Amino acid sequence: MALWGGRFSEATDSLVSRFSESISYDRRLYPFDIQGSKAHARMLARQNIISQEDADAIVAGLDDILADIEAGKFDFCEELEDIHMNIEARLTERIGQAGARLHTGRSRNDQVATDERLYLRHETDVCDDALRALQKALVDLGTAWPNVIMPGFTHLQHAQPVLFAHHLLAYVEMFGRDRERLADGRRRINRLPLGAGAIAGSTLPLDREFVAAELGFTEILRNSMDAVGDRDALIEFLSCLAIIAMHISRLAEDIVLWFSQEFAFIELGDAFTTGSSLMPQKKNPDVAELARGKTGRVYGHLMALLTTMKGLPLTYNRDIQEDKEGLFDAIDTVQITLATMTAMLATLKPRPERMAAAASDPALMATDLAEWLVRHGTPFREAHHQVGRFVGFCAEHGLALNEATLEQMQQSIPTATAECLELFDAQRSVEARNLLGGTAPAQVARQLAFWQQRLQ
Incomplete structure (x- = not known):
């Protein structure tokens, strides 16, 4: 009979048991369920709701069950539905009537909400560590290749020359904000539901403050209905994971493009690429492609x-049991993706000559020419038009911008001087953008140093 079966005259149909069980996936909550139960038992004894002897037996029994689970010696039972019932039933089987006292003043509603918050708190820290490792891999890569120039892109068209390290640092910033979101969400995760009961609290003199302190919660959820009826902590965490996955996907897309024969900007290690079952020559960036693909998941x-x-009315509805499988899979997916991308980046090597050749297209320095005019008194919008006319003239006549003579340039830009002919140099262009946030080598070196120190 189920632990809640006293009111029922028939056993649960086996189809219902199969349909409604969650032990096949929520068993991963076992260390947090045991952690919460131990704190609850200590509180019950402290409040003289159960004896200290029973509390000690409960805690010792839970420690034994924890050891058995971690040793692979615990047989989970589908008929007992979930991790809570599996542990409680085994505890009672081992220590007798004292085990039946554990659930005093508690519902599975506030129990699972507590387990999930303990779990999310732990996984937040794991994800933060993984993001930090990815940031460090990007910073290390930029530090190893600080002077490589590549074309920056807008609309996937050549835009302006940038340092390869500057491009990498953009992702370091994105993943840094991801870590900030996790840290901010962790504050809201770290609020205790236990003591809310099924919906309305308890008539017993529970000490929620003691339990919160035992479990490291910094706050207590103030409304019992909210505590058991919402899952916004999970939704917020999934939102953070979705943004992390989006940033990973954008980095992966860059890697896929850079690795293509058309770009040929980078090389990747053989251990992080795959081949074709048909075409012997293929070397595919499957890690990046899978990272991109898993984002949709x-x-x-x-x-x-x-x-x-x-659409759920307050408070708890069984629909909420569906919160776990997707959460667990999203966490697993993001964490393995972060780890694999980090390891792959250690094998990535740029091809400086190929990048430099692409960045040396003089059209990428058209803005430099417009800004030269601005520095010499031309209003920017007029400078933009003049340079645009010059670009059009060169395209019409099959000339690169640096192949035009000064006289030809002056047809579109009357105030141009010989100095303008010297602007079509990628190195000069990069060095000229020497302001905070810019791609100048001095600025990028400062940013690399900043992140090296922050990520220590």
């Missing part, structure tokens, strides 16, 4: 939970 889990929660 993470988005899907976020949308699934939002959709599950959107």
